Amino acid sequence: MERFIIVGGGQAAAFAAKTLRSEGFEGGITILSEEPYYPYERPPLSKAVLQGAADVHGTCLLTEEAAADLRIEITLGQRARSIDREQRVVHLETGEALQYDRLLIATGSRARRIDGHFANKSNVFYLRTLDDALALRAKLGSGKRLVSVGAGWIGLEVAATARKLGMEATVVELADRICGRSLPAEVGAALADLHRSHGTRICLGAGITAVSGADQVESLTLSSGETLPVDVVVVGVGAIPNDEIAREAGIETANGVLVDEFLRSSDPLIFAAGDVAAMRSGGGPPIRMETWANAQDQGVAAARNMLGRDVPYTPNTWFWSDQYDVNIQMIGNVQPAAGTALTRKGEGNGFTRFSVVDGRLVGAICFGCPRDMAIVRRLLSKGYVVTDDALATAPDLRKLL
Numbered sequence: 001m002e003r004f005i006i007v008g009g010g011q012a013a014a015f016a017a018k019t020l021r022s023e024g025f026e027g028g029i030t031i032l033s034e035e036p037y038y039p040y041e042r043p044p045l046s047k048a049v050l051q052g053a054a055d056v057h058g059t060c061l062l063t064e065e066a067a068a069d070l071r072i073e074i075t076l077g078q079r080a081r082s083i084d085r086e087q088r089v090v091h092l093e094t095g096e097a098l099q100y101d102r103l104l105i106a107t108g109s110r111a112r113r114i115d116g117h118f119a120n121k122s123n124v125f126y127l128r129t130l131d132d133a134l135a136l137r138a139k140l141g142s143g144k145r146l147v148s149v150g151a152g153w154i155g156l157e158v159a160a161t162a163r164k165l166g167m168e169a170t171v172v173e174l175a176d177r178i179c180g181r182s183l184p185a186e187v188g189a190a191l192a193d194l195h196r197s198h199g200t201r202i203c204l205g206a207g208i209t210a211v212s213g214a215d216q217v218e219s220l221t222l223s224s225g226e227t228l229p230v231d232v233v234v235v236g237v238g239a240i241p242n243d244e245i246a247r248e249a250g251i252e253t254a255n256g257v258l259v260d261e262f263l264r265s266s267d268p269l270i271f272a273a274g275d276v277a278a279m280r281s282g283g284g285p286p287i288r289m290e291t292w293a294n295a296q297d298q299g300v301a302a303a304r305n306m307l308g309r310d311v312p313y314t315p316n317t318w319f320w321s322d323q324y325d326v327n328i329q330m331i332g333n334v335q336p337a338a339g340t341a342l343t344r345k346g347e348g349n350g351f352t353r354f355s356v357v358d359g360r361l362v363g364a365i366c367f368g369c370p371r372d373m374a375i376v377r378r379l380l381s382k383g384y385v386v387t388d389d390a391l392a393t394a395p396d397l398r399k400l401l
């Protein structure tokens with residue numbers, strides 16, 4: 001009997017395993033997960049789980065029962081140590097060795113850490129896993145002071161959740177704007193305003209020059225000289241792909257496992273999907289995404305291609321975030337190097353910002369306008385040609401379809 005092994009037990013792994021079965025694969029499927037939980041999704045960790053509105057079961061993507069029904073073997077709490085490509089074997093840290101016919105690397109990414117000031121401080125948290133979220137949640141509470149270091153999505157979502165819990169929240173960011181890598185400046189400014197309107201302080205251009213406290217951080221000193229007293233620090237300064245197991249096995253990597261459009265690595269029996277996969281396409285630099293939709297869709301596509309279906313993967317660029325009561329979604333290229341933008345006013349402070357390049361719609365951000373996203377998707381898929389400002393001004397966006 002053929003056996004397919006999936007290293008990593010998150011979003012991409014769960015969808016790959018389920019797809020193998022739904023596509024008719026009858027062989028053995030084993031998921032190797034170093035975490036103690038059945039595959040779960042991470043977006044609720046910085047939102048509902050942190051707020052106490054969802055628990056371990058609320059985030060599960062593949063329960064023990066569902067896995068048993070699908071004859072998917074899941075090994076929890078065991079790290080895959082190495083891959084022997086010649087023998088087609090995965091070695092676990094326990095010493096066990098498992099033979100594979102096809103292998104999927106779905107090891108995700110991990111939080112980038114800041115040592116130095118923050119090393120060995122018990123009130124400094126990173127947020128990647130359910131255990132991280134549960135440990136952080138235990139430290140949150142009304143009246144306490146939280147500092148998010150880094151104004152990326154995780155730092156901002158945690159600050160928003162902390163405010164909902166009645167905490168004081170400050171976001172400290174070295175750059176002069178928030179979400180600088182993912183958002184155009186004016187959308188970043190609108191998001192910063194949203195935070196300020198909810199009482200979160202945003203400190204931009206702020207380095208951390210000193211930290212006081214022995215076991216715990218008691219205060220942070222910023223480059224402005226200001227000192228911030230703090231009860232809980234959350235560091236959200238990006239993620240690093242867990243591609244070491246591939247690199248050490250001689251598989252090509254470059255900030256992720258390099259894959260072709262079929263999600264196949266430089267070894268034709270080994271595929272990669274999710275945060276760890278860096279896909280080469282169209283001659284440009286490899287694209288590696290750290291989003292829920294990409295992990296799911298690449299898991300599905302990789303599974304099909306492990307079965308020899310040869311279906312090219314079309315990147316799913318959709319991303320969302322929830323902060324306070326505002327839903328933010330984006331799709332396509334929202335920060336093209338050149339081009340123009342059209343902004344459509346929504347309800348309250350909401351808006352949808354369309355990116356236009358060479359007279360074509362190439363991407364959009366729906367800020368507090370979730371219903372626009374369904375229309376944007378259809379406009380993008382039909383290659384909407386922009387000849388006027390109707391995207392911004394048409395009374396009904398659907399009429400442009």
Ligand SMILES: Cc1cc2nc3c(=O)[nH]c(=O)nc-3n(C[C@H](O)[C@H](O)[C@H](O)COP(=O)(O)OP(=O)(O)OC[C@H]3O[C@@H](n4cnc5c(N)ncnc54)[C@H](O)[C@@H]3O)c2cc1C
Nearest residue numbers: 008009010011012034042043080108274275290291292295
């Ligand atoms: C707090 C948080 C909030 C997020 N919010 C959003 C959001 O709102 N919207 C959005 O689009 N995206 C969001 N994301 C991103 C999204 O969750 C990720 O892109 C997605 O989880 C990636 O899935 P994955 O399967 O590639 O990796 P992961 O979900 O990280 O799973 C990989 C698993 O493999 C395990 N592993 C690694 N190495 C080994 C090994 N050698 N042996 C065994 N197991 C191993 C890891 O421990 C992990 O359990 C969020 C992420 C986080 C952390």
